[in-house]
Amino acid sequence: MLASRVAMHIPDGFLSVWLSLALWVSAVVILGYALRRTNRALGERHVPLMGVLSAAIFAGQMLNFSVTGGTSGHLIGAALATALLGPWASIIVMSCVVAVQALVFQDGGLLALGANLVNMAVIGVAVAHFAYTTSQRLFQRKPWMLTASAFVAGWLSVFVASLACALELALSGTSPANIAVPAMAGVHALIGIGEGLITAGALLFVQAVRPDLVQNRASTSSTTGNETRAVWVGGLAIAVILTLIAPWASSHPDGLEWVAEQHGFLGNARGPLYQIIPDYLVPGIADERVATVLAGIIGVVIVSVTAFSVGSSRRRRNTTGDATA
Amino acid sequence: MTPFVLERHVRGSSLIHRLDPRAKVGVALAFILSVAFLPAGAWPAYLLLGALWLAIVLMAELPARLIVARLALTTPFLLSAVPLLVTTPGNARWTLPWGWVITDEGVTRTTSILLRSILSVGMAIVLTATTPTLQLFSSLQALGLPRSMVAIFNLMWRYLFVLVSEAQRLLRARAARSGVLRSTKTNKGRASGGTLAWRARVTGHLAGSLLIRSLERAERTYDAMCARGYDGTVRTLPLPPLSSRQRLLAVGTALGLLLVPWLATILWK
Numbered sequence: 001m002l003a004s005r006v007a008m009h010i011p012d013g014f015l016s017v018w019l020s021l022a023l024w025v026s027a028v029v030i031l032g033y034a035l036r037r038t039n040r041a042l043g044e045r046h047v048p049l050m051g052v053l054s055a056a057i058f059a060g061q062m063l064n065f066s067v068t069g070g071t072s073g074h075l076i077g078a079a080l081a082t083a084l085l086g087p088w089a090s091i092i093v094m095s096c097v098v099a100v101q102a103l104v105f106q107d108g109g110l111l112a113l114g115a116n117l118v119n120m121a122v123i124g125v126a127v128a129h130f131a132y133t134t135s136q137r138l139f140q141r142k143p144w145m146l147t148a149s150a151f152v153a154g155w156l157s158v159f160v161a162s163l164a165c166a167l168e169l170a171l172s173g174t175s176p177a178n179i180a181v182p183a184m185a186g187v188h189a190l191i192g193i194g195e196g197l198i199t200a201g202a203l204l205f206v207q208a209v210r211p212d213l214v215q216n217r218a219s220t221s222s223t224t225g226n227e228t229r230a231v232w233v234g235g236l237a238i239a240v241i242l243t244l245i246a247p248w249a250s251s252h253p254d255g256l257e258w259v260a261e262q263h264g265f266l267g268n269a270r271g272p273l274y275q276i277i278p279d280y281l282v283p284g285i286a287d288e289r290v291a292t293v294l295a296g297i298i299g300v301v302i303v304s305v306t307a308f309s310v311g312s313s314r315r316r317r318n319t320t321g322d323a324t325a
Numbered sequence: 326m327t328p329f330v331l332e333r334h335v336r337g338s339s340l341i342h343r344l345d346p347r348a349k350v351g352v353a354l355a356f357i358l359s360v361a362f363l364p365a366g367a368w369p370a371y372l373l374l375g376a377l378w379l380a381i382v383l384m385a386e387l388p389a390r391l392i393v394a395r396l397a398l399t400t401p402f403l404l405s406a407v408p409l410l411v412t413t414p415g416n417a418r419w420t421l422p423w424g425w426v427i428t429d430e431g432v433t434r435t436t437s438i439l440l441r442s443i444l445s446v447g448m449a450i451v452l453t454a455t456t457p458t459l460q461l462f463s464s465l466q467a468l469g470l471p472r473s474m475v476a477i478f479n480l481m482w483r484y485l486f487v488l489v490s491e492a493q494r495l496l497r498a499r500a501a502r503s504g505v506l507r508s509t510k511t512n513k514g515r516a517s518g519g520t521l522a523w524r525a526r527v528t529g530h531l532a533g534s535l536l537i538r539s540l541e542r543a544e545r546t547y548d549a550m551c552a553r554g555y556d557g558t559v560r561t562l563p564l565p566p567l568s569s570r571q572r573l574l575a576v577g578t579a580l581g582l583l584l585v586p587w588l589a590t591i592l593w594k
Contacts, residue, residue: 201529
């Protein structure tokens with residue numbers, strides 16, 4: 001029930017280790033900065049505020065509406081959080097949601113968590129912030145300004161995040177770009193419509209009930225000046241680069257594959273870690289078949305010994321339990 | 326939904342349950358890293374780590390249904406590796422209609438990816454099924470996660486169930502007022518629930534009201550925390566000290582696990 005229906009949480013095993021680690025490092029750096037920013041803006045209030053709002057977005061992902069018989073639209077929440085809390089606080093909130101999904105619900109892997117954080121918390125929020133502020137400026141004073149900006153922000157954040165996800169898979173040699181990119185982009189162009197509609201409805205509601213929250217975001221997270229512009233520029237750059245790279249990559253899957261091979265990204269390429277020790281240094285078992293059989297035997301022994309000891313300890317516990325009961 | 330349903334297997338008394346949470350998190354992460362480093366097609370190494378995982382599951386005395394159900398959650402994503410069967414160049418093994426050719430290399434790569442994924446998810450399942458979530462967060466702090474992030478996680482976890490119930494109440498209220506698209510016997514197949522735009526707007530209003538209620542709840546929570554002497558640091562019960570023997574054992578196991586892909590690369594590639 002609590003598993004999100006968005007096919008964007010990459011499990012472990014799908015990304016190359018070096019790409020995962022690189023994305024982990026970038027996620028940690030950005031998250032650390034966002035944490036400092038919100039801490040400075042909100043002081044000691046930021047712990048309860050971020051904690052409760054993360055839980056709210058997590059719970060909000062349960063909200064859905066039926067589109068036709070079988071399919072439904074869902075809220076993911078990056079754009080809604082960005083519109084209400086500002087970019088830095090939203091990075092924290094979305095990171096908490098994505099991290100708890102991975103840690104507690106196995107929705108997305110732990111090694112792949114860096115990639116998922118970058119896609120959904122960083123890229124999703126930066127693109128939403130760029131789209132929201134730009135379209136607000138563009139549609140100034142139009143009565144449908146809020147609806148349109150909210151929809152654009154919701155749709156674009158989901159769509160661009162899915163492009164990033166597809167490109168990461170293609171770079172890892174897990175899914176060819178000419179299949180991963182159209183598949184991910186196609187599905188999330190539709191999911192994005194649901195997200196955009198719900199975000200627009202939510203912001204209209206907030207405007208009617210608590211107009212101060214929509215007009216004056218600074219009350220919850222004072223993000224004015226240079227830093228906000230940095231997020232805005234970042235969102236613009238991410239949106240442009242990814243939407244340019246993705247079609248190129250999917251029409252030249254060999255090109256991306258080539259990049260992947262050059263950097264040793266491909267799953268079947270040997271990591272540099274293991275090229276340090278050449279083959280002839282290995283003592284002992286040289287014959288591959290002997291080694292295979294040996295590994296099989298060791299495995300069987302491990303499992304049967306554990307099964308036996310667990311069984312006997314359980315029996316022992318049961319009998320002592322009966323004796324004391 | 327309550328944390329008790331989610332954490333019903335956490336109160337076991339097996340060896341795995343009793344291990345120090347920090348040691349468990351460290352070893353599980355080492356296992357996942359080790360699995361990620363396994364080269365494609367090094368089947369004995371997969372077998373070895375698989376056997377190790379199975380042994381840990383048996384030791385933890387977790388019900389098979391829990392493992393299978395949690396593993397099943399990740400299956401949709403597994404599909405994304407399937408195209409590799411036909412797109413990897415190499416020796417043809419089977420020819421499908423429309424001229425698609427499954428290659429040996431494709432089979433090796435796809436199977437390796439699927440096995441890596443299943444093993445990593447499996448280990449994460451064992452970790453979360455045998456460790457109380459709040460202890461999991463505290464162990465992450467011991468492993469270097471910033472204090473304030475852990476405090477946010479703790480608060481999020483406490484309010485998760487409150488707000489999930491809130492979301493469920495909102496959905497129930499909407500269902501009661503026929504905001505759901507559903508053909509029943511009484512409406513003879515005609516869908517109730519207004520137009521698509523109306524349904525989307527109603528759901529948006531639910532999301533908006535959930536967010537506003539949560540914002541206001543966060544303010545009240547902050548006031549309540551201040552009333553109880555909150556000064557910027559959230560004080561939680563510390564984990565029991567990690568004995569040097571346990572620490573040594575955990576570090577040793579983690580290093581041993583990381584040796585497996587290295588050996589696999591040398592022996593079976």
